[in-house]
Amino acid sequence: MKYITTKDTTTGEEVKLSYKDYGQGRPVVLIHGWPSSKDMWEYQIDDLVNAGLRVIKYDRRGFGKSDKPWDGYDYDTLTDDLNAIIEQLDLRHAVLVGFSMGGGEVARYMSRYGNSGRVSRIVLVSSVLPYLAQTNDNQEGVPQSVFAEMMEQMKADRINFLEDFGKQFFGVGLLNKPVSTPYLQYFRGLAEVALPRATQQCAMSFANTDFRADVTGINLPTLIIHGDADKTVPIEASSHRTSKMIPNAVYKVYEGAPHGLFFTHRDRLNQDLIAFCTEGVAQGASMSRQTNSASF
Numbered sequence: 001m002k003y004i005t006t007k008d009t010t011t012g013e014e015v016k017l018s019y020k021d022y023g024q025g026r027p028v029v030l031i032h033g034w035p036s037s038k039d040m041w042e043y044q045i046d047d048l049v050n051a052g053l054r055v056i057k058y059d060r061r062g063f064g065k066s067d068k069p070w071d072g073y074d075y076d077t078l079t080d081d082l083n084a085i086i087e088q089l090d091l092r093h094a095v096l097v098g099f100s101m102g103g104g105e106v107a108r109y110m111s112r113y114g115n116s117g118r119v120s121r122i123v124l125v126s127s128v129l130p131y132l133a134q135t136n137d138n139q140e141g142v143p144q145s146v147f148a149e150m151m152e153q154m155k156a157d158r159i160n161f162l163e164d165f166g167k168q169f170f171g172v173g174l175l176n177k178p179v180s181t182p183y184l185q186y187f188r189g190l191a192e193v194a195l196p197r198a199t200q201q202c203a204m205s206f207a208n209t210d211f212r213a214d215v216t217g218i219n220l221p222t223l224i225i226h227g228d229a230d231k232t233v234p235i236e237a238s239s240h241r242t243s244k245m246i247p248n249a250v251y252k253v254y255e256g257a258p259h260g261l262f263f264t265h266r267d268r269l270n271q272d273l274i275a276f277c278t279e280g281v282a283q284g285a286s287m288s289r290q291t292n293s294a295s296f
Contacts, residue, residue, distance in 0.1 A: 001065065004058070006084035008072050015072070017081055018065035019058035023049035026281045027094040028273075029085065030057040031102030033126070034206060035162065035191040035199045037064030040099075043263060047270040053277055058085055062198025064190070073201035075209050079108040086118050095121040095277045099262060100233060101206040103127025107214035114220070123223045123276060125269070126259050128206045128233055129242045130215045138210070141237050147207040151200060158196055162188045168231050171258030178264045187260075215245045222249040223276045225269065227257025250276070 003016040020038065028048060030041045038057040048055045059066035061081055062073060072078075082105050086094065096119055098106035103124045110122065134141035153161040166172075166187050170179045179187075191199070224246070226239035235253070243251035252272060257265045 003066075004085050004088050006081050008069065008077060009080060010077070011069075011071065013069055013072075015061050015067045015069055015081070017058050017061060017067070017085065019056060019085060021054070021056050021089070023052075023054045025052040025054050026277060027054045027056060027089075027091040028277050029082075029091070029094055029096050030055065031082065031096065031098045031105050032057070032060065032063070033100030033102055034202050035063070035165075035194055036187065037190045037193070039064065039190055040187070040262060043266040044270055044273065048274065048277070051274040051278060052281070053274070056085065056089065056091070060202070062202070063194045068195035068198060070197060071201075073198055073205055075104050075108045075205055076112075078205075079105050079112055082109055083113050086113075091118055093120040094118055095123060097123040097125065097273065098127060099125045100259065101128055101202060103129045104206055104209060104211055107211045107218065110218050110220070111214040114217075119220065121221045121223075121276065121279075122218065123225070123273065124239070124242065125225045126227065126230060126233055126261060127224070127238060127242065128211075129238060130212045130245060131210045132233070132237060133207045140241060142207075142234065147203065150203060154196070154200055154203070158199065159188075159192060162191045165232075166191075169258065170260040170264060171229055171231070178258070179260075183263070212245070215242055218246050221276075221279075222246050223272065224249050224251045225254065225261070225272060226252075227254045227259065227261045227265070229256050230259045232259035 002019055006015050032038050032040050038059045041057050045055055062068050096106045106122050107129055131138050132142055134143050166184050224239050224243050226235045228235050243249050254261055254265050
């Protein structure tokens, strides 16, 4: 197991972030969604590495095999963690791929660290951007009552909440079974190991953080992907709006796709990621590593 050590700027506490590093070529950093872990990317790794890309995935603090501190689940701190991954691995010309909650780290990274030259492209998949919660000045958002109910359910019976959430996440219904029961159980298991407080605090962060200023400042090539059957992060409240805020963004709507399209529509997603991440890669020969330091 490999770790990057970061330091909480508020408490000074050191936090170890678990990561994996595979392949060679242009770096692609995969940022997982809530309430899962880096292992949600299982069905992307092979295709991306085989396409000549270096793939880095890591567990957000509080999740997976990373340390689980009591605090530090605001987006500034989470973005500092992402920056620690990028700097300590000395990544150049990287592509940041943020899924769902991970889109927030991508946007905040661009506003806080985007002039470093370490990132050249970004991808937003089923992202919570630009501002998920409905407020007086954000009427297109999701009603606050939705998040309040989620919080109540998590506090009352977190495991049962995760069970039901997984079904909505992948679009499971009476007639629609896009994932197997064992996979749903596996996905729930990835979320179960998180610190319960981290699960709750991150939900509050992705619901209530206003990324509109971060998004309007993005000036890198951007790919936005979202499913029009997403019941977890409704496309109208998120990517429809984000796509209009980023100049020249490529916006791809997957018809009939739920939130968890990294599994249900993995072949299409992988093809789109590879095409976008390898575009212009021949111009950056320095991106490749001299040795393969993959961690297994």
